[in-house]
Amino acid sequence: MVIDQGNDKGGTVLVSKTVSPATKRSLQILKRRSNYAVSFDFDVEVMGDRLDLGVKGVVAVVVPVPHEVEKVAQLAQTIKEAAPTVLVCGCIDVPDQRLWLLAERSGFNLVSSDGAIGGALLRRLASADTGLREAIAVMETSETAGRLGLLGTFEIDGKSLAIWRSGGRLGCLENACTHSGAALSEGDVEEGVVTCPRHGSRFDICSGERVRGPADTDVAHYDIFDKDGRIWVVPS
Numbered sequence: 130m131v132i133d134q135g136n137d138k139g140g141t142v143l144v145s146k147t148v149s150p151a152t153k154r155s156l157q158i159l160k161r162r163s164n165y166a167v168s169f170d171f172d173v174e175v176m177g178d179r180l181d182l183g184v185k186g187v188v189a190v191v192v193p194v195p196h197e198v199e200k201v202a203q204l205a206q207t208i209k210e211a212a213p214t215v216l217v218c219g220c221i222d223v224p225d226q227r228l229w230l231l232a233e234r235s236g237f238n239l240v241s242s243d244g245a246i247g248g249a250l251l252r253r254l255a256s257a258d259t260g261l262r263e264a265i266a267v268m269e270t271s272e273t274a275g276r277l278g279l280l281g282t283f284e285i286d287g288k289s290l291a292i293w294r295s296g297g298r299l300g301c302l303e304n305a306c307t308h309s310g311a312a313l314s315e316g317d318v319e320e321g322v323v324t325c326p327r328h329g330s331r332f333d334i335c336s337g338e339r340v341r342g343p344a345d346t347d348v349a350h351y352d353i354f355d356k357d358g359r360i361w362v363v364p365s
């Protein structure tokens with residue numbers, strides 16, 4: 130395995146107790162070849178007591194992707210609620226492309242086969258400006274009280290983003306249709322799906338998943354959460 134060198138940012142990677150031996154070996158290599166601390170006794174069941182937005186130093190959480198399809202999104206969401214700014218990493222120990230795609234669309238920031246997670250995570254951490262992802266407050270929660278549909282548009286790192294509340298969910302997508310670039314913020318939204326105003330492609334507001342063409346790829350999505358009276362977005 131090739132591990133990127135030269136990363137000295139440090140921080141802690143929390144690893145679920147239930148990961149496979151191959152995942153453990155892969156992350157041991159990350160531990161030896163970087164300044165990241167790797168803790169192998171993470172228990173998802175007590176996670177709420179151990180992680181919070183205010184806890185410093187946790188850069189990633191690594192868990193096995195459940196084989197039960199209905200549990201995949203639930204697990205990603207549970208971790209994000211406890212720690213919205215850490216990288217949520219899922220390891221897959223079966224050659225199941227459908228499960229892989231589902232995990233990516235359900236909110237896992239990084240999905241890898243179990244023996245490759247160490248290198249994949251180190252590359253991902255090295256590519257970020259800092260090991261810790263910083264959430265950016267984009268509006269006061271009070272501004273959105275009682276509002277449904279488009280909540281607003283804003284720019285992060287030169288990209289236009291749009292946020293919606295629909296179908297009981299908050300979602301943030303890049304504000305450009307992948308078909309030919311129309312502003313999705315000008316489209317209708319219903320039950321958590323936005324319709325492009327130009328040719329009618331439809332996308333899930335949380336995952337960016339293409340629900341209907343003519344666009345043939347998903348739209349980039351961003352983690353978003355409501356906490357301490359503000360709406361926060363995590364640039365990726």
Ligand code: FES
Nearest residue numbers: 306308309325328
């Ligand atoms: S630009 Fe969105 S469907 Fe064509």
